[in-house]
Amino acid sequence: MQVLSVTPEIFPLIKTGGLADVTGALPVALAAKGVTMRTLIPGFPMVMDAFKKKKSVYKYPLLQGGKASVHSVQLAGLDLFVLDAPHLFDRPGGPYGNAAGADWPDNWRRFAALSQAGADIAGGAISGYMPDIVHAHDWQSAMTLAYMRYGKAVGTPSMMTVHNLAFQGQFGAGIFGELGLPIAAMALDGVEYYGGVGFLKAGLQAAWAITTVSPTYAQEIRSPEFGMGLDGLINMRSSDLYGIVNGIDTAIWNPETDKHLVSNYTAASLKARALNRAAVEDRFGLDRDGSPIVCVVSRLTWQKGMDILATAVDGIVATGARLAILGSGDAGLEGALLAAAARHRGRIGVVVGYDEGLSHVMQGGCDAIVIPSRFEPCGLTQLYGLRYGCVPVVARTGGLADTIIDANEAAIAAGVATGFQFAPSDGAALLHAIRRLAEAHASPAIFEAIQRQGMKTDLSWDRSADKYVELYRLLLSKRVA
Ligand code: ADP
Numbered sequence: 001m002q003v004l005s006v007t008p009e010i011f012p013l014i015k016t017g018g019l020a021d022v023t024g025a026l027p028v029a030l031a032a033k034g035v036t037m038r039t040l041i042p043g044f045p046m047v048m049d050a051f052k053k054k055k056s057v058y059k060y061p062l063l064q065g066g067k068a069s070v071h072s073v074q075l076a077g078l079d080l081f082v083l084d085a086p087h088l089f090d091r092p093g094g095p096y097g098n099a100a101g102a103d104w105p106d107n108w109r110r111f112a113a114l115s116q117a118g119a120d121i122a123g124g125a126i127s128g129y130m131p132d133i134v135h136a137h138d139w140q141s142a143m144t145l146a147y148m149r150y151g152k153a154v155g156t157p158s159m160m161t162v163h164n165l166a167f168q169g170q171f172g173a174g175i176f177g178e179l180g181l182p183i184a185a186m187a188l189d190g191v192e193y194y195g196g197v198g199f200l201k202a203g204l205q206a207a208w209a210i211t212t213v214s215p216t217y218a219q220e221i222r223s224p225e226f227g228m229g230l231d232g233l234i235n236m237r238s239s240d241l242y243g244i245v246n247g248i249d250t251a252i253w254n255p256e257t258d259k260h261l262v263s264n265y266t267a268a269s270l271k272a273r274a275l276n277r278a279a280v281e282d283r284f285g286l287d288r289d290g291s292p293i294v295c296v297v298s299r300l301t302w303q304k305g306m307d308i309l310a311t312a313v314d315g316i317v318a319t320g321a322r323l324a325i326l327g328s329g330d331a332g333l334e335g336a337l338l339a340a341a342a343r344h345r346g347r348i349g350v351v352v353g354y355d356e357g358l359s360h361v362m363q364g365g366c367d368a369i370v371i372p373s374r375f376e377p378c379g380l381t382q383l384y385g386l387r388y389g390c391v392p393v394v395a396r397t398g399g400l401a402d403t404i405i406d407a408n409e410a411a412i413a414a415g416v417a418t419g420f421q422f423a424p425s426d427g428a429a430l431l432h433a434i435r436r437l438a439e440a441h442a443s444p445a446i447f448e449a450i451q452r453q454g455m456k457t458d459l460s461w462d463r464s465a466d467k468y469v470e471l472y473r474l475l476l477s478k479r480v481a
Contacts, residue, residue: 029465119147139169142203160207169199213378214399218243247461260360276365284349300329305372
């Protein structure tokens with residue numbers, strides 16, 4: 001089976017979020033199951049710089065305002081098609097905006113071009129290559145499925161994966177004329193969205209199947225609360241909607257071998273976590289008193305519920321727990337958390353910034369990780385917490401609801417508990433969960449059983465890849481011969 005994946009990001013070449021982890025891990029996990037996935041990505045500078053021998057397999061005299069070509073290359077163990085279009089992708093800054101963080105004004109053009117190339121490859125533009133299925137990720141590649149639908153590759157099965165419905169790629173109606181689509185596409189059941197053009201909307205409409213990154217999020221986005229304006233369409237397509245939880249890289253995230261840790265350990269040697277805990281206490285200026293350390297490793301944003309955390313800090317300190325917070329984002333939230341640390345010296349420590357190594361030490365030394373997200377398509381930090389015996393305390397939403405088994409009395413008795421869930425995502429519920437955590441922490445036998453049960457959970461990509469393969473097969477069976 002040949003699958004063409006189209007994505008703006010792929011780990012380890014270009015990453016701004018969990019999407020890159022998924023698109024980077026899937027080809028490897030699928031290869032073991034007899035599925036060959038090749039991936040089309042934009043020729044951002046760091047991608048073009050990574051390969052020397054440039055030989056194009058397809059040329060565009062004109063693609064969205066300039067010359068472009070597609071290169072077939074192998075990089076970092078991945079089979080790639082790279083869309084080289086200097087007028088669109090050869091710029092400093094990030095993949096979607098300049099160094100100051102402002103979106104590029106021609107993002108619609110850049111990702112329409114990527115999508116056009118995806119659809120052309122699906123239609124047989126590259127000699128010797130014809131994918132059986134096309135798999136698009138997020139709004140930046142969603143138009144691939146629209147170009148397929150209104151073009152040559154209309155008979156090729158397609159899948160649209162939504163990693164976060166909050167990002168939709170909405171543009172004014174004025175761009176439609178430059179997309180190269182037939183007039184008929186500017187319709188309610190086409191690319192039209194609230195009077196403009198919606199890239200993700202167009203992909204959701206055209207896809208043979210829609211997936212998102214957890215079953216609960218797949219349900220939630222059918223409601224107005226989580227649907228972000230697309231719930232009507234998603235409901236209409238609900239019989240083609242699936243939720244598949246992400247895996248994690250269990251080689252990188254392995255407490256037995258993790259080089260970032262001060263002290264490596266396994267489920268059989270949890271006491272060795274003490275040295276990592278001491279490193280966290282040093283770094284965050286926390287008292288050494290044996291009380292539970294609850295950590296946060298997160299973007300500091302509204303989605304992540306960091307304002308809820310900020311209002312609950314005094315209550316959390318009152319339970320006797322300590323807080324170690326690593327994150328960056330909203331300046332107001334950074335200020336509020338730093339002020340809380342100043343108010344509660346020794347009980348709350350805050351490091352503002354992004355620090356991969358420190359995030360590993362925190363998972364390897366803290367007793368719990370708290371994730372009060374308002375919505376969470378899948379979430380990774382709770383999965384790392386499970387693997388590291390850093391007990392997740394999570395809002396019952398999206399992937400958090402699907403991956404953590406709440407330590408209620410019955411679950412503790414049955415030995416299946418892996419963390420603590422709370423709902424709704426507000427300060428009172430969060431505080432109640434932290435109190436339950438502190439109570440469990442006071443009984444080492446119970447607490448260690450929860451840690452060990454989490455560490456046993458299968459978080460590998462293997463299981464998720466099986467589910468994708470199953471879906472690909474289903475789509476192939478729907479293809480008209
Ligand atoms: P999202 O992609 O919505 O931010 P996820 O939980 O899916 O949330 O993934 C976040 C990833 O970024 C995790 O790997 C987490 O460890 C990492 N991360 C977030 N903030 C920081 C930080 N300040 N320092 C180090 N790693 C961070």
